[in-house]
Every structure is written in structure tokens, then in C-alpha cells.
Amino acid sequence: MSRVAYRIPSITASISFLLIAASAGVAQTIHGLPREGRGGDTKVNTRVGRPAAGKQEYTRYCAGCHGDHGDGAGENAQWIDPRPRDFTQAVFKCRSTLSGSLPTDQDLINTVRRGIVNSNMPQWRPLPDQMQADLVAYIKTFSPRWNNEKAGTPVVIPPETPVTTESILAGRAMFQKFECWKCHGTAGRGDGPSASSLTDSKDQPIHPYDFTTGTRFKCGTTNADLYRIFMTGLDGTPMASFADNIKGDQGWDLVHYLRTLQPLRTPESILWKSWLATHASELKPIGPESGGR
């Protein structure tokens, strides 16, 4: 018997191992699952979501908090705050669509990937695209609204305007006028006069975002995300939509001001700090003293 003959099985084994390892990133083809879905109109890149497959994955990854019936009453739910999302109501915080309307598939996928900061919802970004699509397709089966209703109209986000002192000052005037300080506090610390009485739509106490922590927003990190947040409102929470009253470029003024409340090194905060050094005394304080309403 030649030495080569003895080596063949191990060579075959190594090659097989390499092939399997290489295709692990496309795991579903190994397990015989079809790439294109049966039903399900949820798409993540090219992957179409399959609700039936999503159910398996949901039971593994999601049901512990969100519950087998998708009602936010999983066995972990009682120990965590904020509570897990109740999918049966089809009410979602993070949307690109107007208040009261369904989110787009991309909104749901973004939330699954990004997680929800300052909560127990982790980032599920490492899951393969197909699995993310399956999960979102399955989540949509918990509410009958998805049968009849289409996703809402996305908020139009115009190109961002330049960061200038004028923009920040205009934003500051909006913070005063639209009374954001009543919940978010005069310095954005989340300690406004109404903050302590806030409850979400499930009657759970909830606090407004504290800009002075500089943490990521629940629904994103960028200026565009911030713009979207106050335009769509965070459904299910006290955060209302301001889309009726803030139009177009005005929204960017508010974004620029809000950034100055955060202890982050942003173009806005740098500009604002230098302006304040010489002009701070010109500012009227935010809050009820400003003769506002």
C-alpha cells in the first residue's frame, strides 16, 4: 500500500472541511432551505423573508422576551425595563413613516440590527440577512394590520443645511417655542416639569431622552436619524410627532441645536461653545421665564 493511499481520506476530509467552512456564511443552502421565499414580502438585500422559517428563529432568539404570541409578555418581560415590544399592536417607536402608520420593512430590519440602546434589545446585526428577513416576516404575522394596511408615507428628509450659529439659534428658539423643555428639561437633561409623570402607552413609567448623557438615540445616531425622530414621533411613547408644525429645513435647525446639548465633539457643539464664549449674555433662558406660553 502506498503512502498516498493512506493520505487520501485525510485530504478529502480537509477539503470537505474547508468547503463547509467557506459556505457557512451561506448556511441556509447547506441545510437545504431555499433562498427565495414562499410568500413573505420582506426583503433584506436579496433575501426574501419566510414567515414559517422565521417562527423557528423567533422561538430561539426572541420569544423569551417578546413572548410566544408576540405580545411582549415573554418570561423575561417582567424583569426588564423598558418592556419588550408588543407586536400585536403594530405600534413601533422607530419608523421612517408618519405617526400612526405602519413602519417599512427597512425600519423593522434596522431596529433588529441596531437593537434599542438603553434597553435589553440587543443588536442582532450578526445574524445572516436571510434570518433577519425571516424574523421580520414572522413578526408581521402577529398583527392583522399587516394584512390590510400598507406601510405609511415616509417622512421626507431634505438635505442637511450647513451648521451655522444662525441655525443653532433658530433651533434653540424652536426648542423654546415647541416646549420640548417641558419634558426634556431646559438643558436637555430629561428633567422637565412633565418628565416625572410620563408613562408609555402600556402605562409603564418612561423617561425622556437625556441629551447630556450623549448616548445614542433609541432610533439611530446620525443627524438624519434625529430629524426623523421628532418628525415621526416615537409611537407608543409620549414623544409626539412634530411633522405638522416643523417643515423642511426648519427641522435641521432644531437638530443642530439639540446636538449642542450633548457632551459630544460635534461641529455644532464646537461652534456653539465658541459663540457662547462671547455672546452667552445675549441669550434669554429656556423655560417658563422666557415669557413664552
Place this chain on the structure above:
Amino acid sequence: MHMKIAASVAMCALATMALVPSTHHSAGGTVAGKVTYTGTAPKMKQIDMAKEPSCAKQHATPVMNESVVAGEGNTLGDVVVYISAGGAPSAVPSTPVTFEQKGCQYLPHVLPMQAGQQLEIKNDDQTSHNIHPMSQVNPEWNKSQPPGAPPIQTTYAKPEFIPVKCNVHPWMHGYFAVLNTSHSTVSGSDGTYSLSGLPPGKYTVTAWQERFGTQSQEVTIAGSETAKLDFSLKATEY
């Protein structure tokens, strides 16, 4: 000769009655009565509006929580009384109903409307409010309405009793009573109500109070009489 004239006049009258649309509720019978409660009604607390001086100063007398409007003789105000069954489906009224925010209170406290009817929400205060109807059957939304903003125009497609709140002013509570009918009313502070314009037929009349629940009774209207129908709800402590 007189008989002929009388007969033709009667026929004209009948023909005119048939032409009157049901939404005007002009012809037909009436159901009227009083809503009372048994047991002890909970005491209502005074609302402290100190956090919103622009509203506090609008009230000369203390403002009480409006969850239970109890009156002398155990009467109940702000009870929605409506036709829950019977009769032909009523057409959705073309006139909108209005919900006002004034003095950091909702006026009216309970607003009945028909599913599909236009709803107008106004802010008459010097402060911003956010309108947050906490619907579960209809889509839930939440909008800010600063002073001077135009009325919010919206409509609800499905029947539901929807609690409404303002997150900024936590004492503000109201209800949208979205119903399947335009035959609805709210009892006055003396507990009395009246539903008119009901064509002859058998009806189920339901009274709804936000804490004490509902009570339904049947009534038959023969013509243009007023049927007396009183409701007695059992008071609960909370």
C-alpha cells in the same frame, strides 16, 4: 270634499316625512331618560394645574377630575347613551365633531362620533398640547399641537372607546366614543339624556360610563312617541 283635502294633506305630510334624511333626526320617536348609579360613587380629586400657570389662571373655581360626574340624586353625567343594535344603518354625518383643549381640559370630556365621521381637534390654550389617543383597535398616533396651530383633522374607521391624554399635562383625560351609529348622546350633569329621530322599530340602547362600564336595554318605538328609559349603573370604587 273635506275628507278629500284632509286625505291629500295627510299624504303630502307622509311623503315629506319619507324624504327627510335620517341623519337630521327630525322625524321619528324619542328615547329619553335619566342615568343614575347605585352604591357610593368615588370622590373626585381636585386637579392641580400649578405646573401650567397659563391654564391655572383660567379657572376661578377648582377643577375636579372628571372621571365620574356624580350629581344630586345619584345622577351620572358624561355617560354616552347610544343605539347599539336595531334600526337601519345610519349614514355617517357630514358635519365634523370638535374636540377642544381649553384651560388644559378636554371639552367635551367624552365625545361620541360615528366611525368614519370627521373629527376636528383644536388647541385654544396658550400652551402646547400633544394629542395622544390611546387606541388599540384603530392605529395609535401622537401629535404635537402648539398654540395657533390649525385644527387637526382626522377620522376613526373602527368603533372603539378611545382614552385620550396629553403627556405634557398628565391630568388631562378624555374619551373618543367611536360608534357604529349617529344616534348617540351624552347625559347632562343632571343625568338626563334624549335620543330622537328614531324610526319605528326595536332598538338596543346602551349606556357607557368610563369607570362603571356599560348597561344595555331594549326599547320599541312605534311612531313619534317618547319612550322613557332609565339606566342605573353600579358604582365602583376605582
